[in-house]
Structures are given as structure tokens and as C-alpha cells.
Amino acid sequence: MPQHNDFDLIVIGGGSGGLAGAFRAAEHGARVALLEPAALGGTCVNVGCVPKKAMWLAAEVAGKLRQASVLGFDAPDCALDWSTFIGHRQRYIEGIHAAYRRRLDAAGIALMPTRGRLLDARRVVTDEGLVLSASHVLLATGGQPVRPDIPGAELGGVSDDFFTWRDAPASVAVVGGGYIAVELAGVLQALGSHVTLRVRGQRVLDGFDDEIAAQLVEDYRHLGVDCRLSTATTAIERVDGGLRLRDGAGEWSEPVDRVLFATGRRPNLVGLGLDAAGIALDARGFVPVDAHFRTAVDGVYAVGDITPAPALTPVAIAAARRLMDRVFGGRERAPLALDDVPTVVFSHPPIGRVGLSEAQARARFGDDVQVLRAGFRPMLHALAGSPQRSLFKIVCTGEARRVVGLHLLGEAADEMLQGFAVAMRRGLTLDDLHDTIAIHPTSAEEVVLMR
Numbered sequence: 001m002p003q004h005n006d007f008d009l010i011v012i013g014g015g016s017g018g019l020a021g022a023f024r025a026a027e028h029g030a031r032v033a034l035l036e037p038a039a040l041g042g043t044c045v046n047v048g049c050v051p052k053k054a055m056w057l058a059a060e061v062a063g064k065l066r067q068a069s070v071l072g073f074d075a076p077d078c079a080l081d082w083s084t085f086i087g088h089r090q091r092y093i094e095g096i097h098a099a100y101r102r103r104l105d106a107a108g109i110a111l112m113p114t115r116g117r118l119l120d121a122r123r124v125v126t127d128e129g130l131v132l133s134a135s136h137v138l139l140a141t142g143g144q145p146v147r148p149d150i151p152g153a154e155l156g157g158v159s160d161d162f163f164t165w166r167d168a169p170a171s172v173a174v175v176g177g178g179y180i181a182v183e184l185a186g187v188l189q190a191l192g193s194h195v196t197l198r199v200r201g202q203r204v205l206d207g208f209d210d211e212i213a214a215q216l217v218e219d220y221r222h223l224g225v226d227c228r229l230s231t232a233t234t235a236i237e238r239v240d241g242g243l244r245l246r247d248g249a250g251e252w253s254e255p256v257d258r259v260l261f262a263t264g265r266r267p268n269l270v271g272l273g274l275d276a277a278g279i280a281l282d283a284r285g286f287v288p289v290d291a292h293f294r295t296a297v298d299g300v301y302a303v304g305d306i307t308p309a310p311a312l313t314p315v316a317i318a319a320a321r322r323l324m325d326r327v328f329g330g331r332e333r334a335p336l337a338l339d340d341v342p343t344v345v346f347s348h349p350p351i352g353r354v355g356l357s358e359a360q361a362r363a364r365f366g367d368d369v370q371v372l373r374a375g376f377r378p379m380l381h382a383l384a385g386s387p388q389r390s391l392f393k394i395v396c397t398g399e400a401r402r403v404v405g406l407h408l409l410g411e412a413a414d415e416m417l418q419g420f421a422v423a424m425r426r427g428l429t430l431d432d433l434h435d436t437i438a439i440h441p442t443s444a445e446e447v448v449l450m451r
Ligand SMILES: Cc1cc2nc3c(=O)[nH]c(=O)nc-3n(C[C@H](O)[C@H](O)[C@H](O)COP(=O)(O)OP(=O)(O)OC[C@H]3O[C@@H](n4cnc5c(N)ncnc54)[C@H](O)[C@@H]3O)c2cc1C
Pocket: 012, 013, 014, 015, 016, 017, 018, 035, 036, 037, 038, 039, 041, 042, 043, 044, 045, 047, 048, 049, 050, 052, 114, 115, 116, 117, 140, 141, 142, 143, 159, 180, 268, 271, 272, 303, 304, 305, 306, 310, 311, 312, 313, 314, 316
């Protein structure tokens, strides 16, 4: 087999984590090979954060247009021309691809459009049979959506399919209750579909604050989403008029035009040669790593959605950069703090969350927990007579009333959260918030005015 031994680092996977690791290692002078058989940017750029956010923005515009006519604007009832919008969306994504290619060239990183498989801890073979060797290997192969194992599952699509859709179906059943289910249900409803959200459990967004999750369901119902909680989906079949879904009690739904599964994701590890390198998976099927994202095998590292860390792009990027600073930059950096990762659900309205939910705080600190909440109608919704409500919550603990959780459901929560997340990392207390002068009239002022 042909051999190529000129690299310090081989990166397998050119998504969020792999690209960040390759660029940072090259900045430190490492000779880097990056293997990516598909589009640069991985899930986030091609079938995740970026096209999702574009659709969310379109949905926000649709919501504003609806409010505009209520408020007295001569705004006609206009539907989105998906082809035009998708043209803009994909052009934006192509711009990101081009920027990555330019940066890879400039950094002298060898991009190989192929899959990689570990032969051992130092050698990787490509689909074409070229063997590469390096003293370090970074695994960053991400994940893919899973369909549940039920009869008729092949009749439904997954999030990757959603990004190929060219119109809004008249009716759609979204199965799942996590980030993707909630986000895509909101987008489709705003863009004109009649959406049924079928959630197996009693609530949406496990791990988020209970009251915030309940308020979102209420807001979604006002928008017209038919939220069915405690509704398992056990089969799908094609009938006259579309697809129907069976629940746990054996009842069939009314037919819908399309079904979208948002029932979780699984790491891309098949055919990666982990056995050959001596890497075993954990009980949930992830690659186990230590606090510095080192696997059990010296010189082999893993970041992103193949690890148990939160499956978020900034987490994959931060992990990869820190790792490369240690390995090639000689910089001893503290482990990545994964307790207070800020995150936003791009629902309508969005949810921002950093730190512990009320239930998590009570489980950790017992009675020593204080909760403040503000429920209100944002001004634009009040003016337009819309019943949509915002809910903000602060969770604090201890004599100093340190803020350990901040939960924002409402307009602009997505843009509000980042600054508060910085303050929380610096030990924000309730007194700090109360000492800060409010910005009036905004929704954000509710955070410093909460008593
Ligand atoms: C619909 C959706 C919306 C999302 N929205 C957000 C959001 O708003 N904010 C957020 O922070 N996160 C979001 N995420 C999560 C985010 O996209 C992921 O956490 C992130 O992309 C993970 O990065 P990664 O580097 O682990 O993997 P990926 O970005 O998935 O990249 C992995 C790459 O590895 C390649 N690959 C696989 N096997 C091989 C192999 N054997 N050899 C070579 N290459 C290989 C793949 O082709 C892929 O390009 C979203 C995800 C989805 C699905």
C-alpha cells in the first residue's frame, strides 16, 4: 500500500470539531491532513445549525408579517416562496464552504475528500487505500439522525431530509420532543403547515426547566401547533389521503402529508477502525474521553458528537482548540467547563438556558435554592393582542445568592443570553443583577428587575 508519513496530525471528519482542530494545530506549526468525504463544515453548516437558523429566520419574518396586518399595516397574507428562500440559504452556505477552502489552503492543510479508517493508533487508511501516518489522530466524525424501529418508519423523513424539502406540506406530524422536534415544528407551523407535535414523554425538552418547557407548549398551542404529549408513535402506514400514525393505545391519527422524525442522533463510528486502535465505546455508544478529550489510547483524541459532551457546535470547537493548544502549542489549559454551557433552542419564541434548572438545583442544593420568575407579555405581542407570553427564571443558591441557573423564554432570548453567561462564569449573584440599572423598555430588563 502507498504510504504518506509527512503529518503531525490526521483529522478524521471536517465538521465543527475537525475543522477547528485542524486550523488550530496548523497555527501552532503542525503539518495537518484533514479527511472529509462530504461537504466541508459537517452537520452544522450543511444540515444543522446554519440551514436551521435560516429557516427559523424565515419563520420569524412570517410571524412578524402576520402581526403587521393586525397592527394596521397593509401587509397582504403572503406565503413564502421556498425556492427563492432556499436559493438564498444555499448561497450563504456555499460562501461558508468557499471560505473554509481558502483558509485551509492558506494554512497549508492537506484536505483529502475521502473517508478515513484507523489501522492502529498512528495510521489511517483512506477509501482509496492510501496509508497516512502521524503521531496524533483526531477523531471528529459527528453523528446522524436515527429513525425509531417501528413498522413504516421508512415512510417518514429525518432532519437531513427536511433540508431537501422545497415546500411546506399542508400537514405534518413531527415525532420527538427534543431540540430538533421543537425547532422544526415551530418553523413549519410559522411557514404555513398544520403541525402535530407527537411527544412520547409528558413534556418537551428533557433537562430544560419544567416551567419553561410547559410555557413553550402553551405558546405553541396559541400558534396552532397541535402538541400531543404522552403520545408514543408505534407504527406508520400509507392510506388514502396521506400517512397515518398509530399511538401506544392502538389509535390511528388523521392522515397527514408528511412525517418527520426528530428522535435523536447516533455517532458515526461504523467502519472507523476503533477496534484496530484499541478504543472501546461506552455504554451509550460514545467514544469515552478524559477532561482533555484524550481517548484511552495515547495520541488519539476525540471531540464533538462522538463523545459524551453536549452535542453543540461551540462545544466541539472549544474542545478541539484547547486540545490542540495543549498538544502542539505547549499550553497547559484548564479542562473545558461543561457545567455552564449556554444553549438556545430556536423555538418560537426562543429559549435561552445556562446552568441548572430549578429541579436540578434542588437536587444538588436541597432547600438552599431561591427561585425568581417573571411572566409577561412582550410589548409587540400585547400591542397585537397576541396571547404569547414570555417566562424568565433565575435560580440562585447560598447566602451570597449566586446565580446557578438562568432560563429565558421569549422574544430575543437567543441574543440576550450570551452576556449573562459570561457574568455567570464570573460568579454572578442576585445582588449584582439588582445593582445593575435596567434598560427600559426592553424584555431584558426583567432579568435585573426580578424580585
Ligand atoms: C438539525 C440540527 C440543528 C442543529 N442546530 C444547532 C444549533 O443551533 N447550535 C448548535 O450549537 N448545535 C446545533 N446542532 C448540533 C451541531 O450541528 C453538532 O453538535 C456539531 O455539528 C457536531 O460537530 P462534529 O464536529 O462532532 O461533527 P459534524 O459537524 O457532524 O462533522 C462530522 C464530519 O465527519 C465526516 N465523517 C464521518 N465519518 C467519516 C470518516 N470515516 N472519515 C472522514 N470523515 C468522516 C462527516 O461527513 C461530517 O462532515 C444541530 C444539529 C442538527 C442535526
